Amino acid sequence: AQKITQTQPGMFVQEKEAVTLDCTYDTSDPSYGLFWYKQPSSGEMIFLIYQGSYDQQNATEGRYSLNFQKARKSANLVISASQLGDSAMYFCAMRERRAGGTSYGKLTFGQGTILTVHP
Amino acid sequence: ETGVTQTPRHLVMGMTNKKSLKCEQHLGHNAMYWYKQSAKKPLELMFVYSLEERVENNSVPSRFSPECPNSSHLFLHLHTLQPEDSALYLCASSQEERRGEKLFFGSGTQLSVL
Numbered sequence: 001a002q003k004i005t006q007t008q009p010g011m012f013v014q015e016k017e018a019v020t021l022d023c024t025y026d027t028s029d030p031s032y033g034l035f036w037y038k039q040p041s042s043g044e045m046i047f048l049i050y051q052g053s054y055d056q057q058n059a060t061e062g063r064y065s066l067n068f069q070k071a072r073k074s075a076n077l078v079i080s081a082s083q084l085g086d087s088a089m090y091f092c093a094m095r096e097r098r099a100g101g102t103s104y105g106k107l108t109f110g111q112g113t114i115l116t117v118h119p
Numbered sequence: 120e121t122g123v124t125q126t127p128r129h130l131v132m133g134m135t136n137k138k139s140l141k142c143e144q145h146l147g148h149n150a151m152y153w154y155k156q157s158a159k160k161p162l163e164l165m166f167v168y169s170l171e172e173r174v175e176n177n178s179v180p181s182r183f184s185p186e187c188p189n190s191s192h193l194f195l196h197l198h199t200l201q202p203e204d205s206a207l208y209l210c211a212s213s214q215e216e217r218r219g220e221k222l223f224f225g226s227g228t229q230l231s232v233l
Binding site for chain 1: 159160161162164167175207209211221222223224225226227229
């Protein structure tokens with residue numbers, strides 16, 4: 001079974017509108033972290049936002065917010081006021097904690113969602 | 120400018136060639152990683168180095184050989200690759216032992232094996 005599922009291969013949004021990119025995850029570890037990365041055509045993976053499993057509030061970073069619903073195991077990314085430069089591939093990733101230590105940055109990634117922002 | 124630099128950006132090699140990918144991080148991190156990104160597949164972790172010691176090798180074929188001479192540099196030595204090894208190879212670094220620490224990625228090396 002996939003640990004990270006992104007069900008939207010592609011999404012389209014009008015400039016200045018908000019868009020939600022879906023992510024569901026599967027883990028039995030009570031301590032985990034969820035990340036969103038943006039990958040433009042240049043190839044670099046750019047960190048956007050992080051949510052810890054014990055964090056009480058949804059994470060926000062500028063125009064990015066994470067709609068964290070722990071019981072449903074979902075961690076959707078919301079981008080407000082979309083800009084043309086937001087057009088890129090977006091990846092959801094999860095980091096689980098090994099017993100007795102860190103997970104050494106072992107992120108499990110979803111398949112990604114291609115976001116296209118129209119003017 | 121990213122804190123993780125990868126060279127070369129593009130590489131075309133034959134199946135009998137030997138080449139190396141280089142990664143350098145300028146962030147003072149203590150862990151470095153190689154990830155592989157193939158078309159239509161999620162990113163796959165290949166190797167992890169923590170404090171210059173390899174701590175994970177995700178069943179990667181021996182034709183891929185990593186090297187971490189110090190905490191700032193990471194290499195991936197390639198030999199007798201197969202066409203299915205064509206992919207984007209991403210290097211990343213992080214400061215471990217901090218909860219929620221994110222990985223910083225380089226721009227990747229786009230590898231084509233002919």
